[in-house]
Amino acid sequence: MSKAVVLLSGGIDSTVVLALAKHVSSEVYILFFDYAQPQIDRESQAVQKILKHYGMSHNTHGSRIELPLREFSLSGKAWPEAFIPFRNGTFISIATAWAESNAFDEVWTGMYNYPIRSRAFPDQTPEFLGAMRAAVHIGTAGRVRLVCPLEEMSKKAVIQLAVKYGVPLDFSWTCYHPLLLGTIPCGVCDACLKRRKAFTLAGIEDPLRYPEQNRS
Ligand SMILES: [Zn+2]
Numbered sequence: 001m002s003k004a005v006v007l008l009s010g011g012i013d014s015t016v017v018l019a020l021a022k023h024v025s026s027e028v029y030i031l032f033f034d035y036a037q038p039q040i041d042r043e044s045q046a047v048q049k050i051l052k053h054y055g056m057s058h059n060t061h062g063s064r065i066e067l068p069l070r071e072f073s074l075s076g077k078a079w080p081e082a083f084i085p086f087r088n089g090t091f092i093s094i095a096t097a098w099a100e101s102n103a104f105d106e107v108w109t110g111m112y113n114y115p116i117r118s119r120a121f122p123d124q125t126p127e128f129l130g131a132m133r134a135a136v137h138i139g140t141a142g143r144v145r146l147v148c149p150l151e152e153m154s155k156k157a158v159i160q161l162a163v164k165y166g167v168p169l170d171f172s173w174t175c176y177h178p179l180l181l182g183t184i185p186c187g188v189c190d191a192c193l194k195r196r197k198a199f200t201l202a203g204i205e206d207p208l209r210y211p212e213q214n215r216s
Helices: 013-022 038-051 069-073 087-101 126-139 155-164 189-201 211-215
Strands: 002-007 027-032 062-066 107-108 146-149
Touching: 002 013, 002 087, 013 027, 013 107, 013 126, 013 155, 027 038, 038 062, 087 107, 087 126, 126 146, 155 189
Parallel strands: 002 027, 002 107, 027 062, 107 146
Antiparallel strands: none
16 A cells, blocks of 8 residues: 555645545645645644544644745736646645655645636646656656546536545635634635535535525
8 A cells, every 4th residue: 555645725625635545545644735825724724623534633644834835926916816826836846755755655636637728727737737747756766656536527526526435525625715714715706616616516515604604
């Protein structure tokens, strides 16, 4: 069995990947990145709850890495809200360095291919993942492998997989603009809209409560 490093953000995709990695690996270690994202506190809480659910502790089964990538991107250029230049490449590179340093042989990520028609997220395309897979293999002399189990799945299929594996979706966090000191997701940011649409398509109720539901 393999030893897997999992990039965990507290969102649905990476939590599903953690569940899959736990299922087939002899050992799992998570890396959580604080890249100065506005939703860092809420993501950090989600990660702690998810790790507890899987009987893991942040100190012995994972590391929090501070890398203020978002601050680099605040240069006035009008990036799409969710875009941080070369974020995925940076995270995979660091996870690969950690894996090789600690004799782990796989890096798992919840990345999935963004539609090719959009070039808004160039480090989330099939070409990019293929190139990173090759870079990880060549750059570690074949000792580390990049594993992207969701890369060809739809968000709807990911949610169905989450239910199948008993992933604690109520702990996952997606929203960029949480309300009431981070207690509820806004329901209307890009991330919330994508999440809600995916749950609807999957025919599964999102365990998170949104503002209009809290009012009723
Ligand atoms: Zn939101």
